[in-house]
Amino acid sequence: MPPRPDVLTRRVTWHRTATRVFVLAARVDDTWWVxxxxxxPEHPLYTLFVDGAVVGDIDDTTTTSWDLDATARPPLTDDQRxxxxxxxxxxxxxxxxxxRPCDGDWCACDALTDEHVRTTG
Structure with missing residues (x-):
């Protein structure tokens, strides 16, 4: 399910979360985009969530107006993360x-517990 076009064309400035699964987040109109x-390639490259609700999957980030190069910006604070x-x-x-969480042998989804998700690095 791809996100609505208006989501993809919105200018969003992303910040690193310092985690391995939910890697980027942005504060947009008092909501968290994650x-x-x-x-x-077993699954789409990214899945976008807005305040915890799924918006859609993204395979090609060149179709967005998003600035995904967050390396020059500070990561989220511990409280924000x-x-x-x-x-x-x-x-x-x-x-x-x-x-329907993936439990396939071909990917690492079964390891993506909340504890693993919180791991920074």
């Missing part, structure tokens, strides 16, 4: 957002 990096991760609790594995 990108989950999926096990690619905790707020972001709370909004996506239980949504680490691909498909968990629709009640």
């Amino acid at each position: 990108l989950r990096r999926n096990s690619f 905790a707020e972001v991760l709370a909004s996506v609790r239980g949504l680490g594995p691909y498909g968990s957002e629709v009640g």
Whole structure:
């Protein structure tokens, strides 16, 4: 399910979360936009969540107006990261957002527990 076009054309400035699964987040209109990096190519490259609700999958980031190069910007603070991760609790594995978390042998989704998601590095 691709996101609506108006989401993809919106200018969004992303920040690193310093986690390995929900890798980028942005504060947009008092909501958290969060990108989950999926096990690619088994699953789409990213899944976008807005305040914990799935918006859609993204395979090609060149079709967006987003500034995904967050290396020059400071990462989220510890408090911001905790707020972001709370909004996506239980949504680490691909498909968990629709009640069908992936448990396939071909990807690492089964390892994406909330504890693993909180790991920084």
